[in-house]
Amino acid sequence: MLRINLGNTKPYCDGLSRRNFVQLGMAGMGTLGMADLLRAKEQSASKKDTSVILIWLDGGPGHMDMYDMKPDAPSEYRGIWSPIKTNVPGMEITELFPKQAKVADKFSIIRSLYHNTGDHFTGGHFMLTGRGGVSGADNRGRYPFVGAIATKMTGPRRSGMPAHAAVPYGMSIGLRPGYFGGNYLGNEYNPFETEGDPNSPKFQVRNLGSIKDLTLDRLQDRHTLLKDFDQLRHGFDVGSASVAVDRFQTQAYDMVTSPAAAKAFDLSSEDPKVRDMYGRTPWGQSTLLARRLVEAGTTWVSVHLGGWDHHWDLEKGMNRYLPQVDDLVSGLFTDLTERGLYDKTLVVLCGEFSRTPKMNDGGNGGPPGSMGQPGRDHWGNSMFTLVGGGGIKGGTIVGSTTRLGDSPKDRPLTPSDLHTTIFHVLGVDPHVKFLDHAGRPTPAIDKGDVIRELLV
Numbered sequence: 001m002l003r004i005n006l007g008n009t010k011p012y013c014d015g016l017s018r019r020n021f022v023q024l025g026m027a028g029m030g031t032l033g034m035a036d037l038l039r040a041k042e043q044s045a046s047k048k049d050t051s052v053i054l055i056w057l058d059g060g061p062g063h064m065d066m067y068d069m070k071p072d073a074p075s076e077y078r079g080i081w082s083p084i085k086t087n088v089p090g091m092e093i094t095e096l097f098p099k100q101a102k103v104a105d106k107f108s109i110i111r112s113l114y115h116n117t118g119d120h121f122t123g124g125h126f127m128l129t130g131r132g133g134v135s136g137a138d139n140r141g142r143y144p145f146v147g148a149i150a151t152k153m154t155g156p157r158r159s160g161m162p163a164h165a166a167v168p169y170g171m172s173i174g175l176r177p178g179y180f181g182g183n184y185l186g187n188e189y190n191p192f193e194t195e196g197d198p199n200s201p202k203f204q205v206r207n208l209g210s211i212k213d214l215t216l217d218r219l220q221d222r223h224t225l226l227k228d229f230d231q232l233r234h235g236f237d238v239g240s241a242s243v244a245v246d247r248f249q250t251q252a253y254d255m256v257t258s259p260a261a262a263k264a265f266d267l268s269s270e271d272p273k274v275r276d277m278y279g280r281t282p283w284g285q286s287t288l289l290a291r292r293l294v295e296a297g298t299t300w301v302s303v304h305l306g307g308w309d310h311h312w313d314l315e316k317g318m319n320r321y322l323p324q325v326d327d328l329v330s331g332l333f334t335d336l337t338e339r340g341l342y343d344k345t346l347v348v349l350c351g352e353f354s355r356t357p358k359m360n361d362g363g364n365g366g367p368p369g370s371m372g373q374p375g376r377d378h379w380g381n382s383m384f385t386l387v388g389g390g391g392i393k394g395g396t397i398v399g400s401t402t403r404l405g406d407s408p409k410d411r412p413l414t415p416s417d418l419h420t421t422i423f424h425v426l427g428v429d430p431h432v433k434f435l436d437h438a439g440r441p442t443p444a445i446d447k448g449d450v451i452r453e454l455l456v
Helices: 034-047 120-129 146-154 216-220 222-232 247-256 259-265 272-278 282-296 314-338 415-426
Strands: 003-008 019-023 051-058 083-085 092-094 108-113 164-167 300-306 345-350 383-388 408-410 433-435 441-443
Touching: 051 146, 051 282, 051 314, 051 415, 108 408, 108 415, 146 164, 146 300, 146 415, 164 282, 259 282, 272 282, 272 314, 282 300, 282 314, 314 345, 345 415, 383 415
Parallel strands: 051 300, 051 345, 164 300
Antiparallel strands: 003 019, 083 092, 108 383, 345 383, 433 441
16 A cells, blocks of 8 residues: 655544544455465565575676686687686686685576577566566567566565666566566565666666655645656556555655665665775676665565677686676675675676677677677577575586587576575476466476485
């Protein structure tokens, strides 16, 4: 329900305090039986107190240049960089990740993930919803983001915080919120977006102060009321004149009046040494903000790191991006451990697909080198995902790829297996069903199994 501050009034006969609120009700749950859903939600929320930070490498990061090196493959496959040893015997990663090499016991690597598509939109939809059904020709989302489903079931870990957030925004392949959205769950399950650059000295969450002082007079001005909430969350579907019954507004009001939220968003209060550890870049500070949000009670935070579509000039791009990823991943695991949050926070690092095991000639269909130095093209037949914390076993490699890295050699896994494992960590039932746009009951996750090797 939306609660609007009416100021100081005399108490009503039912004993309500003088600081009272108009209660405008609640929208329908839009799912299967209300009692069943509430029961499932209560069970999901009570089992665990775990949160998720998803670091989304939008555009497709190559497995063979990062976490699945092939030093014995032909030069056009093994690429430019060499592997280095980590603090886990037998686990090697790229030489551009020296800091992660020192904390490799804190994370594990899935090397045998696949979905067999090289389409950005299909791959993104698989990785973020667990299902296909979209393409570049028709990129409209068909299913909810797994994080939207999870947070619908759990709510925030502490009141006054958004359950589902994105830094600086939820975006997949140029679509916002794209496959990070609630889809048929409702737009109130889209992520709360911080926007802005957390690395900027003047960073502040846009429009958080715009609805702090709603009064009865402003409530009566419905147009102003809707405008204020629309500013808080772009893309929110205001729908009919009864918009005030939407649950999102309750969460929004609670959040903007929450001291915990104000503190979490205030990066200027963070220890400068900690900020340095993540890297003084938009990517590093976005990841630090994600940690602050889960520490304050947000259940799921997605961090958008875009620009990974390296069809050419791979060396230039990776030399720029991978040191930043090294800083933020190593910084995050170190910080979570030092703050006692490691066992309560699951970190996931992935993109929509990988890149071709064999490097191209930099021509992109034209003469060799005409576009730039060699790169790698789209590849969904073999991929990686990094996972750690939240009860996930560290220092483990799950699965492997062939000698040339072109397909899983053993333990092939799908995005649904990854999602089922995440739901297990969160304490969410992967079989809970919701009504889709056609009114059909649809399970949260399609045919996934928990990856048992990752469980402590």
